Amino acid sequence: MNRPGPKIPPLSLTDAQGAVLEGWVRRRTTAQALAQRSRIVLECAEGHSIREVSRRLGITADTVGTWWRRFLERGLDGLSDEPRPGVPRKITDADVERVIVKTLEEKPKNATHWSTRSMAAVTGMSQSAISRIWRAFALAPHRSQTFKLSTDPLFIDKVRDVVGLYLDPPEKALVLCVDEKSQIQALDRSQPVLPMVPGVPERRSHDYVRAGTTTLFAAMEVATGKVIGSLHRRHRAVEFKKFLAKLNKEVPVGLDVHLILDNYVTHKTPAVKQWLLAHSRFHLHFTPTSSSWLNLVERWFAELTQKKLKRGVDRSVQALARDIRAWLADWNDQPRPFVWTKTADEILDKVAAYCRRISDSGH
Structure with missing residues (x-):
């Protein structure tokens, strides 16, 4: 107690x-x-x-x-923090507050964000002083990130459903994270890539020649990290049905199949719904809208992009497909799962705290 x-x-x-x-x-x-x-x-x-x-x-x-x-x-x-021994401060608390307020609430006349040089010119301080203040308060005006809060009316229910599958999967069932990476481009550089040499990184021309695109359908097993993949020229409901048939063939008959996927229209067409009725062991769990971070296969797509696609050179779609299949086979030789650790309550509490912070800021 x-x-x-x-x-x-x-x-x-x-x-x-x-x-x-x-x-x-x-x-x-x-x-x-x-x-x-x-x-x-x-x-x-x-x-x-x-x-x-x-x-x-x-x-x-x-x-x-x-x-x-x-x-x-x-x-x-x-x-307030205790004063520290050493040379007396030249910058007062009021000076620090003035810099912070300007950084957060104002913009320079000729730019979208402050630099140490522009802030120093306005406040009369040195650039090093501005830099120290920004570091102390974790301010980085030169950085920007994107975000989007989900407006899904079933956001809470969907988060609990998906996270529940991650943390407490059902028995005699396979949990698969499913998505498609569309418009993967086969790119050939306009000039040969220059290899890395001591003191000089690999160099490639800034322009390239497009040779076509392909789409990768992928289903990652949450427990093991193994990935079932299928390449198609397009990503319509027809191709999604073919991928479902591939999953049905590769997953052992005695197991239920729980698919975590997004709300893309091809996942909800009448043809797909009819296929699901004929295959009752398949169960679909949709992530909330604008919440791709909740689907672990996105993390695997990031691995594929960073380690293969980003710097790959392919002169045809066929060559690109061979490279992807080879990378997928190599991954499945030694798969590793991406372990989910956050509970649904922790996620929802964090989202709620962020929303309160936005509301309190007056923006």
């Missing part, structure tokens, strides 16, 4: 202190360390024990105790 943990000396926050702490938690430009310390004080002020606050915030009890005591002793000033 878990004990609630030691009680904390009670303290009533003033309205002003509470407002400041809430502001630090909600403000998008607050350093993560200060935001976390503010959450600790607010949680403790509600009467929760150190252990309970530790569990709720996912941090150690020692961390909770340290910042609660610092607040008891010194108030809001106690939540």
Whole structure:
């Protein structure tokens, strides 16, 4: 039985202190360390024990105790980092905050993002000082990533369904991650590739000659990492049915087959549904829309792209197909599974926290 943990000396926050702490938690430009310390004080002020606050915030009890005591002793000033020995600081906290606010809330007049040079020119600081501030607060204006949140109304149910197959697969059944990699191009460089020599990397011409495309249908066995593949010129429902027939032939008769796949229209045509009715051991599990990360075969496609396709040279579709089949056969000689570790609750909690953060930012 878990004990609630030691009680904390009670303290009533003033309205002003509470407002400041809430502001630090909600403000998008607050350093993560200060935001976390503010959450600790607010949680403790509600009467929760150190252990309970530790569990709720996912941090150690020692961390909770340290910042609660610092607040008891010194108030809001106690939540700032202790001064370190050495040469006195030339850049004040206000200077640091000014750089952070500009980085997160403003843009330079002549560019889409800040550089150390442009920020230094505006703030009057050195480029090295700007670089140190950005590194300290994990800011990288030159970097950008893409994302898309799923709007699938059955997002939660589908996540639990797919992750359940990964973490607790049914008995006497095979779980396969299925997808097609379409428009794989056979590319031949306009000039011969120059091999790597000491001090000089491999070189290839920037332009190329297209020789046609092919589509790879792949089904990766979750338990072993073995992949069943089939190449086709197109990726219609007709080709998908042929691939299903191939799976039916290669999977032992006594096993049920659970397929994890996306919502592409060819997976749901009347012809496919009719085929599934005639083969009752096949069960389809669809990932949420815009959630290809939930399908492990995408990770295998990344391996294929990085290790074979990205720098491959093929003068015809037939040559490309031979290369892919050879790579697939080599993979299946020593397959390795991609082990899923996150539970559905962990995934959903992370998505919910991200959505709250976006909502709190005012964007």
